[in-house]
Amino acid sequence: MLEAVTGTGAQTLLADGVLRLCLAGERHVELPLMWLRDRCTCSTCQHASGQRLLDPATINIQSLPTDIHVDNDTLRLTWMPESHISTYAINELFAAPVSPPTARGWDASAASDLPSCHHDTIIGHDPAARSELLQWLRATEQMGCGVMHGVPVADGEVARVATLFGHVRETNYGRWFDVRSVVDPTNLANTSFGLAAHTDNPYRDPVPTLQLLHCLESSASGGENVLVDGWRVADEVRSQQPDGFDLLVRRSVSFCYRDANTDLAAIAPLIELDTEGAVRSIRFNARSMQPPSMPSTELSTWYDAYLLFARLLTEPRFQIRLRLDPGDLFIVDNQRVLHGRTAYAATSGSRHLQGCYADIDGLRSTIRVLSRMESSSATELR
Numbered sequence: 001m002l003e004a005v006t007g008t009g010a011q012t013l014l015a016d017g018v019l020r021l022c023l024a025g026e027r028h029v030e031l032p033l034m035w036l037r038d039r040c041t042c043s044t045c046q047h048a049s050g051q052r053l054l055d056p057a058t059i060n061i062q063s064l065p066t067d068i069h070v071d072n073d074t075l076r077l078t079w080m081p082e083s084h085i086s087t088y089a090i091n092e093l094f095a096a097p098v099s100p101p102t103a104r105g106w107d108a109s110a111a112s113d114l115p116s117c118h119h120d121t122i123i124g125h126d127p128a129a130r131s132e133l134l135q136w137l138r139a140t141e142q143m144g145c146g147v148m149h150g151v152p153v154a155d156g157e158v159a160r161v162a163t164l165f166g167h168v169r170e171t172n173y174g175r176w177f178d179v180r181s182v183v184d185p186t187n188l189a190n191t192s193f194g195l196a197a198h199t200d201n202p203y204r205d206p207v208p209t210l211q212l213l214h215c216l217e218s219s220a221s222g223g224e225n226v227l228v229d230g231w232r233v234a235d236e237v238r239s240q241q242p243d244g245f246d247l248l249v250r251r252s253v254s255f256c257y258r259d260a261n262t263d264l265a266a267i268a269p270l271i272e273l274d275t276e277g278a279v280r281s282i283r284f285n286a287r288s289m290q291p292p293s294m295p296s297t298e299l300s301t302w303y304d305a306y307l308l309f310a311r312l313l314t315e316p317r318f319q320i321r322l323r324l325d326p327g328d329l330f331i332v333d334n335q336r337v338l339h340g341r342t343a344y345a346a347t348s349g350s351r352h353l354q355g356c357y358a359d360i361d362g363l364r365s366t367i368r369v370l371s372r373m374e375s376s377s378a379t380e381l382r
Helices: 033-038 108-113 127-143 157-162 230-240 242-250 296-314 360-381
Strands: 006-008 011-015 018-023 027-032 064-071 074-080 084-089 116-118 145-149 177-179 195-198 210-218 225-229 252-259 262-269 271-273 279-282 319-322 329-333 337-341 351-358
Touching (some): 011 064, 018 033, 018 064, 027 033, 033 064, 157 210, 157 351, 195 225, 225 329, 230 279, 230 296, 242 262, 242 271, 242 296, 329 337
Antiparallel strands (some): 011 018, 018 027, 064 074, 074 084, 177 351, 210 351, 225 319
């Protein structure tokens, strides 16, 4: 069905709820009407803060633009029967949505690519410090992990580092927590045992999406840290056992943690995919996973894939290993990079780390803010 409209500056056609424009250079664009009406940026529809004032429930689905003007990259519509005028920058209508950079899967060969910075070069508000911090955060987001050297060896410094790019996620463990061997531990992290590669706190919903660990003491023999790209390993499972991988995605399992004052539980699959089918989240921790429950016809296939995932995590070809010295700190995307450690001899020395949790949205926000500041500075220098 065609509607009678007037248009200037470009050929226009209104049909079946879509505005079709033929712009300069025979560039054709199709713009759904309700999408356009919802995206109006006038002061009635959008606040100066950028937040929407227009309630989509109030949009008249019978509205039609009866007057269309295109001037270079500007489109102006008059909507009837409400006589509402909307003006758009056509190029901005097709601007890419905000999204994180494409992750690059890695294995042991990427050890030299591990993002690294020195604490003293990224603190402060001068342009050089902001630039160093921005570069480190960008690389850390892309790889899912990074290392910082030279952090002051003092209680709580790990939480202060987290505030450089976000906010600390306080949990039942406190604003920050100690990782060292203790008598009668309630968590195996506080023993000298080796810990298989895992994600932290899978018994929370939602899980903390960033973990930081800061080394205060490291004189014991052993205790080497292990990092594994869980997304890379998950894709290996998908390649070797596609049916089992499908069950790891579709079937949920339970995770629990209990002590005298806490009783946490969450139910979720070990692997979650995004809308395009790519791996977006790993939740893997054998210490807190409860016996899975699912139809017996699926359990064997699920277990085959689960055990394959666990074995692949132990293979050196997937592991980056590093030993933290006092003042070293590493950060991991807790939905992607699994971390663990080798056993250490508690009687031969001491090993004391402090950790805290944060969330990746704060890190990404800081990247965008610093990027804006960097762009503004570059513009001023022109």
